[in-house]
Amino acid sequence: MRRLSWFNTVSLTLGFAFLYIPMLILIVYSFNGGKLVTVWAGFSTKWYGELFRNEAFLDAAWVTLKVAVMSSSVATVLGTMAAYVMVRAGRFHGRTLFSGMIYAPLVMPEVITGLSLLLLFIAIGLDRGVLTIVLAHTTFSMCYVSVVVSSRLVTFDQSLEEAALDLGCTGFEAFRLVTLPIIAPAVISGWLLAFTLSLDDLVIASFTSGPSSTTLPIKIFSAVRLGVSPEINALSTIMITLVAVGVIGASLTSKRAIAKRAKDEQEAT
Amino acid sequence: MKRFGLISVPYLWLLALFLVPFLIVLKISLSDTALAIPPYTPTLDMSEGWAGFTAWLSGLDIENFTWLTQDDLYWKAYLSSLKIATMSTILALLVGFPIAYGMSRASDEWRPTLMMMIILPFWTSFLIRVYAWKAILSQEGLLNQLLMNIGIIGEPLTILNTNTAVYIGIVYTYLPFMVLPIYSALERLDESLLEAAEDLGCSRMTAFWLVTLPLAKQGIIAGSFLVFIPAMGEFVIPSLLGGSKTLMIGKVLWEEFFSNRDWPVASAVAVVLLLILIIPIVLFQRNEEKQREAGK
Numbered sequence: 001m002r003r004l005s006w007f008n009t010v011s012l013t014l015g016f017a018f019l020y021i022p023m024l025i026l027i028v029y030s031f032n033g034g035k036l037v038t039v040w041a042g043f044s045t046k047w048y049g050e051l052f053r054n055e056a057f058l059d060a061a062w063v064t065l066k067v068a069v070m071s072s073s074v075a076t077v078l079g080t081m082a083a084y085v086m087v088r089a090g091r092f093h094g095r096t097l098f099s100g101m102i103y104a105p106l107v108m109p110e111v112i113t114g115l116s117l118l119l120l121f122i123a124i125g126l127d128r129g130v131l132t133i134v135l136a137h138t139t140f141s142m143c144y145v146s147v148v149v150s151s152r153l154v155t156f157d158q159s160l161e162e163a164a165l166d167l168g169c170t171g172f173e174a175f176r177l178v179t180l181p182i183i184a185p186a187v188i189s190g191w192l193l194a195f196t197l198s199l200d201d202l203v204i205a206s207f208t209s210g211p212s213s214t215t216l217p218i219k220i221f222s223a224v225r226l227g228v229s230p231e232i233n234a235l236s237t238i239m240i241t242l243v244a245v246g247v248i249g250a251s252l253t254s255k256r257a258i259a260k261r262a263k264d265e266q267e268a269t
Numbered sequence: 270m271k272r273f274g275l276i277s278v279p280y281l282w283l284l285a286l287f288l289v290p291f292l293i294v295l296k297i298s299l300s301d302t303a304l305a306i307p308p309y310t311p312t313l314d315m316s317e318g319w320a321g322f323t324a325w326l327s328g329l330d331i332e333n334f335t336w337l338t339q340d341d342l343y344w345k346a347y348l349s350s351l352k353i354a355t356m357s358t359i360l361a362l363l364v365g366f367p368i369a370y371g372m373s374r375a376s377d378e379w380r381p382t383l384m385m386m387i388i389l390p391f392w393t394s395f396l397i398r399v400y401a402w403k404a405i406l407s408q409e410g411l412l413n414q415l416l417m418n419i420g421i422i423g424e425p426l427t428i429l430n431t432n433t434a435v436y437i438g439i440v441y442t443y444l445p446f447m448v449l450p451i452y453s454a455l456e457r458l459d460e461s462l463l464e465a466a467e468d469l470g471c472s473r474m475t476a477f478w479l480v481t482l483p484l485a486k487q488g489i490i491a492g493s494f495l496v497f498i499p500a501m502g503e504f505v506i507p508s509l510l511g512g513s514k515t516l517m518i519g520k521v522l523w524e525e526f527f528s529n530r531d532w533p534v535a536s537a538v539a540v541v542l543l544l545i546l547i548i549p550i551v552l553f554q555r556n557e558e559k560q561r562e563a564g565k
Contacts (some may be wrong), residue, residue: 003551004371005374008370009371011367011371012383016368019387022398022401022402022441038404038407038410039409077283078279081278084275085276098280098283101284107499107553111539112502112522115535115539119297119536130506139283140277146279156459183539200394202396205558206497211370217396221505224396225508228403235474240394244393248389255381
């Protein structure tokens with residue numbers, strides 16, 4: 001029987017306090033009436049109003065969302081293909097280079113990725129804008145997608161796919177009707193990961209964006225560089241709430257799915 | 270044929286947008302700075318054919334790398350990044366291990382919730398989590414207010430814009446990367462091994478040192494690399510929480526590129542940073558492979 005010692009309890013409490021208190025403070029002070037972020041001056045939602053009247057932030061949010069949807073969708077397709085190649089294609093010429101290029105972007109410092117892509121775009125004469133940010137984000141997030149999807153593909157029973165082929169499916173039909181439904185959870189979490197990475201990225205976007213395509217992180221960074229601002233607190237609160245609702249919702253859904261599967265298995269036996 | 274299509278699409282994408290850009294960085298790091306567009310020389314002139322290529326090739330030299338060793342700003346920044354990354358990794362381990370250990374000892378009902386609570390910050394914007402510390406650590410910030418109200422300190426402490434703030438920022442943002450691999454190593458730990466050790470006369474403390482810690486080793490190593498590697502090239506944390514004295518190579522590269530517009534030197538800085546990081550990256554990959562084999 002496992003039991004928590006006092007040491008375990010204390011370290012969990014302190015650890016989670018350390019992780020969550022800064023974010024809670026940020027949220028609390030977004031409802032502060034005063035201009036100073038560190039002095040409480042009564043409850044107010046005026047910074048939310050200011051935020052929604054700030055056109056520059058709204059424009060940046062729109063650009064960020066567009067970039068994130070486009071790059072994560074392309075990255076999911078490319079990353080799933082890459083995962084398929086890594087797990088199923090067997091040996092082929094240049095396989096080592098391929099797996100190297102899949103893993104290297106995961107550990108590459110962002111400043112280097114950003115710099116190298118910018119130099120490429122300049123060398124081929126591509127104007128910086130939404131397109132260049134999408135290309136940059138797709139490249140690094142497809143690697144994350146392929147890692148997530150290939151970890152699911154490894155545990156996948158290949159005989160199911162072979163059975164579909166024996167029963168007359170074409171290769172693509174077997175993928176669409178058998179493989180895809182089974183790896184779907186991994187593909188979806190790959191997409192979500194790519195989406196969040198794109199929403200979050202400051203460094204690579206700073207190198208690859210043009211004057212007309214400022215993203216939200218770039219906007220936030222230039223606003224907070226010199227100090228704290230209550231508007232940014234309001235914006236942060238909205239973003240934290242959206243993520244929390246998403247993550248808690250997803251974990252409840254998966255919990256329910258696991259419970260249902262356990263129940264089905266019990267009934268089957 | 271279909272297999273060829275499947276391989277070539279992601280392959281060509283990565284070649285064009287990962288490998289080629291890196292080769293361009295390497296090439297520009299060997300060029301000279303110039304007041305032109307693009308601001309470096311020589312540029313390859315294809316119209317002159319072979320003669321143009323040899324002229325371009327002979328224009329490349331390692332001058333920028335010599336420059337990096339001569340100006341002490343650069344090697345100081347590399348050393349300071351190494352020091353900050355190493356210290357933060359050790360601190361993250363000291364903070365993260367007890368959390369992972371506590372999670373692995375928690376009951377089965379609690380574990381999914383704790384797991385979710387570790388992952389949740391990871392999905393939240395990195396920039397916002399770093400920014401949150403600015404209001405806490407500043408001179409008139411909440412930490413100083415709290416400490417002065419309790420009466421521990423009389424004068425506000427200067428934490429923001431120092432290396433201490435950078436350590437706090439790195440540990441805070443990368444903590445989930447340390448906790449998760451250690452937790453997954455500890456979770457697999459067979460409880461009966463500890464019971465056996467205690468039956469054989471170990472105290473709980475000795476059993477921890479002789480059984481738990483060695484079995485968590487792979488997780489500790491993986492977690493340390495996952496903190497160390499990104500911390501080494503970090504840009505956001507030192508520029509938001511660090512001061513003018515905080516030297517980190519990611520920041521130097523950024524300034525060299527955006528403020529000084531010295532592309533060749535920025536590229537040379539990037540190449541050297543990558544050479545330094547190749548060692549931990551290769552070690553990390555070996556560790557992962559070892560773990561994968563052990564898992565089979």
